[in-house]
Amino acid sequence: MEDRCGNSNKGFKVLSDFVWLCLVATCVKLLLVLSYHSTDFEVHRHWAALTHSLPLQEWYFDETSPWTLDYPPFFAYFERFISVFANLVDPKIVQLREGLNYDSLSAIYFQRITVIVTDVCLFVAAYRLTKRLDYVRRYVVWVLIIGSPGLLIVDHIHFQYNGFLLGLLLLSLSFLEEGRDLEGGFFFAALLCFKHLFAVAAPVYFVYLLRHYCRGGLVRGFTRLLAMGTVVASVFTVAFGPFLYHGQIHQVISRLFPFGRGLCHAYWAPNFWSLYIMFDKGIAFVIRKLGFNVPTPEASFTGGLVGDASPFSVLPQITPLTTFILVLLSMSPCLVKSWKHPHPKMITRWVAYAYTCGFLFGWHVHEKASLHFVIPLALVATDSVEDAKHYFIMSTGHKEAWKLQNCNREKRLWYWIYWEDIFIRSVGC
Numbered sequence: 001m002e003d004r005c006g007n008s009n010k011g012f013k014v015l016s017d018f019v020w021l022c023l024v025a026t027c028v029k030l031l032l033v034l035s036y037h038s039t040d041f042e043v044h045r046h047w048a049a050l051t052h053s054l055p056l057q058e059w060y061f062d063e064t065s066p067w068t069l070d071y072p073p074f075f076a077y078f079e080r081f082i083s084v085f086a087n088l089v090d091p092k093i094v095q096l097r098e099g100l101n102y103d104s105l106s107a108i109y110f111q112r113i114t115v116i117v118t119d120v121c122l123f124v125a126a127y128r129l130t131k132r133l134d135y136v137r138r139y140v141v142w143v144l145i146i147g148s149p150g151l152l153i154v155d156h157i158h159f160q161y162n163g164f165l166l167g168l169l170l171l172s173l174s175f176l177e178e179g180r181d182l183e184g185g186f187f188f189a190a191l192l193c194f195k196h197l198f199a200v201a202a203p204v205y206f207v208y209l210l211r212h213y214c215r216g217g218l219v220r221g222f223t224r225l226l227a228m229g230t231v232v233a234s235v236f237t238v239a240f241g242p243f244l245y246h247g248q249i250h251q252v253i254s255r256l257f258p259f260g261r262g263l264c265h266a267y268w269a270p271n272f273w274s275l276y277i278m279f280d281k282g283i284a285f286v287i288r289k290l291g292f293n294v295p296t297p298e299a300s301f302t303g304g305l306v307g308d309a310s311p312f313s314v315l316p317q318i319t320p321l322t323t324f325i326l327v328l329l330s331m332s333p334c335l336v337k338s339w340k341h342p343h344p345k346m347i348t349r350w351v352a353y354a355y356t357c358g359f360l361f362g363w364h365v366h367e368k369a370s371l372h373f374v375i376p377l378a379l380v381a382t383d384s385v386e387d388a389k390h391y392f393i394m395s396t397g398h399k400e401a402w403k404l405q406n407c408n409r410e411k412r413l414w415y416w417i418y419w420e421d422i423f424i425r426s427v428g429c
Contacts, residue, residue: 014135018142022123025146026116029156033112041159042101043067044079045093045111051076052083052094057246060255064096070255073239074193082114115155121167122146128174129379137382144378144391145170151375154368162368165195166375169351173376176347181213182231189232193239196256198372200358201351203328207335208350212342259320261364270367271360273323276315284313326361352376356394 046065054062059069059076069076086093090106093099126145130138155163168191176184188205191198214225243252263273284294294313312318334353338346355372359365374395381391 014138017139018123018127021139021142021146026119028152029112029116029119032152032156033109035157037103037108037157037159039067041103041108041111044159044161045099045102045107047071047076047079048083048086049094049096049099051080052087053096056242057248060243060248060252062096065100068255070258072193072196072256073243073252074190075195077239078194086110111159112156115159115161115163118161118164119155119167122151122163122170123167125167125170125174129170129177133382140382141378144381145375148371148375148378150368150371150395154371158368160368162371165191165198166371168194169198169372169376170379173348173351173379176208177344179344181209182228185209185213185228186231186235189235193235197369200327200362200372201354203331203335204338204347204350204354208338208342208347211339212344257320259363263318263323263363264365271362271365272326273318273361273365276318277312280312280315283315287314320363323361323363327357330357330361348376348379352380 042065046067047069050062050064050069051059062068083094086107089110090104092102092104093107093110095102123146126142130141133141151163151166154160168187172184172187172191174184175181175187185205188198188201192202209228210225213228214221216224240249240252243249264277287294331354334350334357338350352373355369355376359369359373362369374391377391377394380387382388
């Protein structure tokens with residue numbers, strides 16, 4: 001009886017400490033409500049407006065704003081859901097034309113609060129993933145995830161919903177680590193229907209689930225494969241079914257994969273292709289100095305809108321297919337390991353590795369994509385000294401989020417976040 005009471009008190013202390021940490025993080029986010037916000041603020045406001053103002057069959061055709069809807073249907077449904085409350089707070093937020101570039105205080109407060117509220121998904125996932133860790137390791141992981149400077153900058157200053165989306169990813173990983181593969185597959189499928197860029201890890205999920213969940217003989221394996229396929233197909237049917245009914249799948253796909261935006265994002269990621277572009281420009285410069293005529297591309301390599309793609313001057317042209325093949329090849333060691341030894345405790349490492357490959361060799365990669373591998377790596381940072389060192393090195397990706405900020409009046413805040421970043425990453429070591 002005493003042991004039971006002791007375990008109950010210990011569990012209550014752990015939960016209370018976790019809630020306290022979440023509340024502290026939330027208070028910091030509230031202090032940032034009136035800070036600088038990027039064009040993504042208007043992007044999401046406009047998406048809420050178009051999903052509120054137009055019938056579903058017009059969502060992926062609307063061109064009222066340059067910021068056309070280019071996320072999968074679940075995110076569109078999410079925008080439609082929050083637009084109901086936005087209309088109650090300030091109807092102009094969800095007005096399609098009159099609300100363009102609308103950033104009143106009511107709009108700012110409302111949209112900022114939606115990001116803060118949806119971070120609950122990240123909190124729940126972080127708590128589930130650390131249930132079996134000892135108290136010290138558990139607390140360190142909480143700090144690394146909930147207090148992530150990268151997420152703080154990208155979501156609560158720049159403005160996006162990465163905490164919510166990464167929460168879905170971590171929920172999926174938490175179920176996989178528990179051996180509950182069907183639930184893990186469900187949450188990953190749902191994540192892909194919210195943001196398709198997380199599909200980089202799909203090969204790892206496919207190989208791992210095929211070997212871990214669908215094993216045990218021909219009949220049992222086929223039955224489980226059918227069950228997993230049914231779950232995944234059901235999720236995608238709910239997401240894309242209405243657009244399939246209206247014959248708009250081609251339009252939706254073209255919006256989700258606008259390859260004309262160029263090899264690198266306007267906020268380019270420091271990956272292999274940034275070096276490739278620099279090398280091309282360097283060679284072209286030298287050749288021109290030698291008196292040879294080398295054409296200079298007019299468009300930018302770092303486009304943000306469709307049509308901004310640019311050819312190279314000297315080096316071979318890079319296509320989306322080229323980047324896809326390189327990502328898959330770089331991921332192959334991880335796929336081989338997950339095929340040979342599909343162990344639940346390794347899935348988080350493999351998923352983080354897959355997102356690293358996508359960051360290094362993917363097409364049109366935004367620098368904030370570093371969060372896709374930094375946040376999962378926080379879960380294994382406390383496993384050993386080597387893992388802590390690995391996390392410390394890889395989490396320098398947080399610095400990429402600094403390029404998103406361009407407001408001098410918040411310079412003191414950037415210094416504070418910089419030192420917080422150093423402290424938090426040092427805790428992991």
